[in-house]
Amino acid sequence: MHDEHISSAFDRDLEAVQALIMKMGGLVEEAIKNAALSLETRDEELAAQVRAGDKTIDALEEQIDQETALIIALRAPTAIDLRLILSVMKVASNLERIGDHAKNMAKRTSVLTQMATVNGAASSLRRMALETERMLRDVLDAYIQRDADLAAAVIQRDLDVDQMYNTLFREFLTFMMEDPRNITPCMHLHFIAKNTERMGDHVTNIAEQVIYLVTGQMPDEGRTKGDKTSLEPAAAPPDVEA
Amino acid sequence: MYDTPISERKVDQQEVKFSAKGVQVYYADTHAIKDVDVEIQDKTVTAFIGPSGCGKSTFLRCLNRMNDTIDICRVEGDIHLDGQDIYDKRVDPVQLRAKVGMVFQKPNPFPKSIYDNIAYGPRIHGLANGKAELDEIVEKSLRRGAIWDEVKDRLHEPGTGLSGGQQQRLCIARAVATEPEVLLMDEPCSALDPIATAQVEELIDELRESYSVVIVTHSMQQAARVSQKTAFFHLGNLVEYGETSQIFTNPQDERTESYITGRIG
Numbered sequence: 001m002h003d004e005h006i007s008s009a010f011d012r013d014l015e016a017v018q019a020l021i022m023k024m025g026g027l028v029e030e031a032i033k034n035a036a037l038s039l040e041t042r043d044e045e046l047a048a049q050v051r052a053g054d055k056t057i058d059a060l061e062e063q064i065d066q067e068t069a070l071i072i073a074l075r076a077p078t079a080i081d082l083r084l085i086l087s088v089m090k091v092a093s094n095l096e097r098i099g100d101h102a103k104n105m106a107k108r109t110s111v112l113t114q115m116a117t118v119n120g121a122a123s124s125l126r127r128m129a130l131e132t133e134r135m136l137r138d139v140l141d142a143y144i145q146r147d148a149d150l151a152a153a154v155i156q157r158d159l160d161v162d163q164m165y166n167t168l169f170r171e172f173l174t175f176m177m178e179d180p181r182n183i184t185p186c187m188h189l190h191f192i193a194k195n196t197e198r199m200g201d202h203v204t205n206i207a208e209q210v211i212y213l214v215t216g217q218m219p220d221e222g223r224t225k226g227d228k229t230s231l232e233p234a235a236a237p238p239d240v241e242a
Numbered sequence: 243m244y245d246t247p248i249s250e251r252k253v254d255q256q257e258v259k260f261s262a263k264g265v266q267v268y269y270a271d272t273h274a275i276k277d278v279d280v281e282i283q284d285k286t287v288t289a290f291i292g293p294s295g296c297g298k299s300t301f302l303r304c305l306n307r308m309n310d311t312i313d314i315c316r317v318e319g320d321i322h323l324d325g326q327d328i329y330d331k332r333v334d335p336v337q338l339r340a341k342v343g344m345v346f347q348k349p350n351p352f353p354k355s356i357y358d359n360i361a362y363g364p365r366i367h368g369l370a371n372g373k374a375e376l377d378e379i380v381e382k383s384l385r386r387g388a389i390w391d392e393v394k395d396r397l398h399e400p401g402t403g404l405s406g407g408q409q410q411r412l413c414i415a416r417a418v419a420t421e422p423e424v425l426l427m428d429e430p431c432s433a434l435d436p437i438a439t440a441q442v443e444e445l446i447d448e449l450r451e452s453y454s455v456v457i458v459t460h461s462m463q464q465a466a467r468v469s470q471k472t473a474f475f476h477l478g479n480l481v482e483y484g485e486t487s488q489i490f491t492n493p494q495d496e497r498t499e500s501y502i503t504g505r506i507g
C-alpha cells in the first residue's frame with residue numbers, strides 16, 4: 001500500500017495528531033518517573049511539579065479530542081486511517097488516566113514525607129513504577145513503528161507488574177499486622193502500588209490498540225488472570241495467634 | 243432490523259441471484275474485464291467501486307446484456323440469473339431487461355408525460371389489463387419511487403419538466419414498474435444534489451426488501467452507506483469482494499486499502 005494520501009493535507013493532519021500523542025506520552029513517562037523518584041527521595045518539590053504537570057497532559061488530551069473530531073468530520077477516514085483515528089482517541093484517554101495515577105502518587109508522596117518510612121517499600125514501588133514507565137515507552141515505540149509483536153510483548157510484561165503488586169500487597173499486610181502504627185503509611189503505599197498496577201493496565205489497553213491498528217483485529221484475551229492474592233482473606237501471622 | 247447494531251447488520255440473505263464465472267469482456271482488442279467470478283445475493287444492495295476505467299460499469303452492463311448494443315464488445319464466460327444462463331441464445335434480451343432493470347447516471351425520462359413514462363414498460367410487456375389496472379401500476383410505481391406526492395397532481399405534464407432529482411426518481415419508478423427482480427444502477431446520484439441523493443439512497447434501502455440492487459458509484463461514502471456487500475474493481479480485475487463493513491474497516495487487499503483511503507493507487 002502507498003504511504004501517502006493523494007491529499008497531502010490529510011497526511012499532515014494525521015501526522016500532527018500522532019505528534020500530539022507522542023508529546024503527551026513523553027509527558028506521562030516523565031510524570032511516572034518523577035512521581036516514583038519523589039516518593040523514594042521524599043522530594044516534595046518534585047511531587048508538586050508532577051501534580052502541576054498533569055494540567056498540561058489533560059489539556060493535550062482535549063486538544064487531541066478536538067483534532068480527531070475534526071478529522072472525522074472533514075475527512076471521513078476509512079480502513080487504516082479510521083483505525084488510526086480510533087486508536088489515537090483511545091490512546092489519548094488511556095494516557096490521560098495514567099497521568100492521573102501519577103498525579104495521585106505524587107499527592108501521596110507529600111503526605112508520606114510527614115511519616116516514618118516503611119522498610120524498603122519506596123524503592124520496591126519505584127522499581128514497579130519504572131517497569132511500568134519502560135512498558136509505556138515501548139508501547140509508544142510500538143505505536144509509532146506499527147509493531148504488533150512489540151505491543152504483544154508489552155501485554156505479557158504487565159503480568160510482572162501484577163506480580164510485583166501482589167508481592168507488595170502481602171508485604172504491606174504483614175507490616176500492618178506487625179505494628180498498627182504502620183497502618184496509615186501502608187494504606188497510602190498500598191494505594192500507590194494499586195495506582196501503578198492500574199497504570200500497567202492502561203499501558204496494556206494502549207498495546208491492544210496498537211495491535212488493532214496494525215492488524216485490524218483486537219487481540220484475543222489469551223492472558224490468564226494472575227494471582228488472586230488481593231481477593232483472599234488474609235491469614236493471621238503465627239505470632240499473633242500465640 | 244433497525245434496532246440491531248451495525249456490526250450485526252450483516253447480509254442475512256444467502257440466496258444467490260446472479261452468479262458469474264470466468265467473465266471476460268473485450269472491447270475490440272482491449273481486455274476490459276479479466277476473469278471475474280462473483281455471486282450477487284438476492285435482496286441485498288451490492289456496490290461496485292473502483293477508479294474510472296476499472297471495468298465496474300462494463301461488468302454491470304453485462305448483467306442485463308446492455309453490452310450487446312456495442313458492436314465491438316465481446317463477452318465470454320458464464321453469467322447465470324437464478325441458475326439460467328442469460329447469454330443463452332434462447333434468452334430474449336428485452337425480456338431479460340424487464341427482469342433486470344437499469345437506472346443510469348443522467349436522468350433520462352422519455353419525452354412523454356410522467357404517466358406515460360411509467361406506463362410504457364407495463365404496456366409493452368402486457369402487464370396491465372385495462373386502464374384501471376395501469377393506473378394502479380403507475381401509482382404504485384411512483385410511490386415506490388418516492389415521488390408520488392410530488393407529481394400526483396400533474397401526471398400528464400412532461401417528465402422532462404421535473405427537477406433533476408425528481409427525474410431520477412421518476413426513472414427509478416419507471417424501472418420498478420415492470421416488476422423487475424434486479425435493479426442495476428450506474429452512478430444514479432452523481433448528477434444530484436445532497437438532498438436528492440439522500441432521497442434516492444433512502445429509496446434504495448427500501449427497494450432492497452423486494453429486489454437485488456447493484457449500484458456502481460464513485461462515492462465511497464455512498465457505497466458505505468447503502469450497500470451490504472462491496473466489490474472493488476481495479477484494472478479489469480475484481481480485487482476484493484466482501485461485507486461492506488469489512489471492506490471499509492479492514493480491507494484485506496492493499497489495492498483496496500489504497501483506493502478507499504485515498505492513497506495513490
